[in-house]
Amino acid sequence: MLKVCKYTLIDLARNRFAIGYATLLLLVSIGLFMLEGDPTKALISLTQVVLALVPLLALVFTIIYFYNQYEFTVLLAVQPLGRRNIVLAQLLAITIAMLIAFLVGIGMPVLVFAPSAAGWTLLLTGAALTAVFTAIGGWIAVKNRDRARGVGIGLVTWVLMVLVYDALLLWIMFAFSDRPIEPVIVPLAAFNPIDLARILVMLKIDLAALLGYTGAVYQQFFGSVGGMLVALCALILWVALPSWRAVSAFASKDL
């Protein structure tokens, strides 16, 4: 398994797209920090970029890479290797590669320009998002034989999680605005990894204190050890579940 992971990583290191991804993130983050005098404001803008771009690119890249590697994967499958190990190794390799690209592209500038608690939170949540969406991408790619269909489903997933989910949340808030739905809204929002990441970063950019009562409530929830554990569990679940689905789908797939 480690060997498969290693060779996939070596292949990824030469992948033009992966290098381009790192460069793009680097340019965006340095550009933002240079343009905006106040590092906190730059961090807010960067958070928005990270929350939209990182899931999209992680998802699409993983899906395309899986399709490109299809023949190699078939070759591996005829070797005396466990099928589960093959998929896990590939997922692990892609996650590592994407994480390295993310840390180079976003991590370095953030640590140089804004090495604050908020900066660290952005890095951690961004890394978690990378892992989550790589896993989801793997699942989609294994599940669908057709490449175009796979990429399409990936894009739809992204739109669902970035836009539609929030719109739904807002609709729920409107629909039930005369009921005490506050306790439901926080866990609902935290269920979406992108929203969770956004809330965690925003809470650290000392907005919480400025947002009055609601801010205080969220701070109380996520600031506590229990809240952090819930957040962490949610993220782990979001990585584990799609990975498990991908592995089991590949195990019974007719190659």
Next chain:
Amino acid sequence: MRTRALIVILLATQIAAHARKCIVGPQATRTIKEALALTADCDTVVVKSGHYREGTITLERSVVLLGEGWPIIDGEGAGEVVVVKAPHVTITGFVVRGTAISNLNDNAAIKCISVTDVTIRNNRVEDSFFGIYLSSVDRARVEGNQVIGDPATDENSRANGIHLWKCANVTITGNRVEHHRDGIYLEFVTDSHITRDTTAFNMRYGLHFMFSHRDSYTHNLFHDNGAGVAVMFTHDVVMTDNRFLRNCGASAYGLLLKEINDSRIERNIFADNTVGILMDGCNRAAVHANRFSNNGWAVRLFANSTDAVCESDTVSGKTSDVTTNGDLVLSLLKRNYWDRYRGYDLDRDGHGDVPYRPFGLFALVTERMPYAMVLSRSLMVQLLDESERLLPSLTPKSLEDLSPLMRPPHG
């Protein structure tokens, strides 16, 4: 004119000739009470450094009580410490402490009741219930005092640092009030001036006044108070050159204006507050040349306020600029500088050519449903905000700055 001046001087020297000086200290009269018993009007009692435990000291003649080397007057928790019941009293240079905490009496370190022309200058009031308390006083001066409470006490055993009730023509200047309930509290106080004071870390409001007309508040610093500064039910208030900093919390404001008519609020700085200014039922307020930075909401302008004019203000911040809670806004925003204004100025007259609408759709949503704040800065919310900005349909149309400044008006 000259003869009148001469008469005044002559009279003054006459009085001075009569006035005696009485010294309290280890070598002279031992207690302040004994010394006071010997005095007549216009005498001076000089108190040397030492620790005076005499229960409640009552001043019933017009004397100057002068502390040298910070003598400590300790009430030892017996009630009031110094009570002034005569006009023309000056108290200066003392450390006063040891009032009793009571829910029945407003025990104060220095209390003046129904007198005129009192001066309380350069004293240190420590760990007391009420600090300096003026009740029915005309023409008083409270200057350069440090009123510092005990940070460990809970709200029920704290009272106001400087407390004025039914006074007129009072000047409160250069004082510092910390760790009390309200820093400076005024009720029915008219024609008074509050300048260059600092109130900080008070449990409730830094400055709190009600029914106090024609007062001015200038060059004060209010920071880290539990709920900021609250002013209510008052007309003709002037608040200029103050700083309101770091008043954060669920119901905290830099400045809360409730039922305030004809006020002027100029050149103040509001930074890092949950709400910079909250205007509730505030008529004809001139909010001019203030600076707002990093507030959760710079201005919350309730729809029951009419004819407020915000002009030449500088607004920069991370979240909302101006919000309101109704559809009809009868106030005016003009020529302000908005950090987030993205318009252009083709004729180069310094004013943007397209109006700035500070009240976004998301701000409107959170005004109605505060918990929607969980979606703040989400991509979807920003798209909604942007579309609303292009085609305003839900936000009140009248809340806009028709001529926003391209550059901050000062510096």
